[in-house]
Amino acid sequence: MEKFTLIYRILRFIELTADKDEFDASAFSEKHFDVTKNEFLNALEMIIDAKYVKGVELREAVDWRIDLFITRPKLTLDGLKFLATDEVMKREAQSAKGFNLNSLIT
Numbered sequence: 001m002e003k004f005t006l007i008y009r010i011l012r013f014i015e016l017t018a019d020k021d022e023f024d025a026s027a028f029s030e031k032h033f034d035v036t037k038n039e040f041l042n043a044l045e046m047i048i049d050a051k052y053v054k055g056v057e058l059r060e061a062v063d064w065r066i067d068l069f070i071t072r073p074k075l076t077l078d079g080l081k082f083l084a085t086d087e088v089m090k091r092e093a094q095s096a097k098g099f100n101l102n103s104l105i106t
Contacts (some may be wrong), residue, residue: 052082
C-alpha cells in the first residue's frame, strides 16, 4: 500500500473514532489496515513526528520491540488541516471514493 494512502486511512480512522465514548484499540492495528506491522508503525511514527495526532505514542523497548500506547487518540489542528488541504491526500480521497470509510471503524 502506498504510504500516503496508509497515512490518510489512519488519520481518517482516528478522525471518525475520536468522538466515540471508547476507542477500540483492537481495531487500530496493522491487520485492520491490511499492512505489515513495520509499515503500520512507520506510518504512525511519521504521523506522530508531524504532530498530526495526540494520544498515540510509540516507545522502543530494551529488546528493540516497539510498543504502541493509545490514550484517547484525536487529530490535532495540523492533522485536520493535513486531511483537508494536502493535494496528495485529495488525490487519495478521490481514489478511495468507492471505499466505505465506515468499514474502517467496524
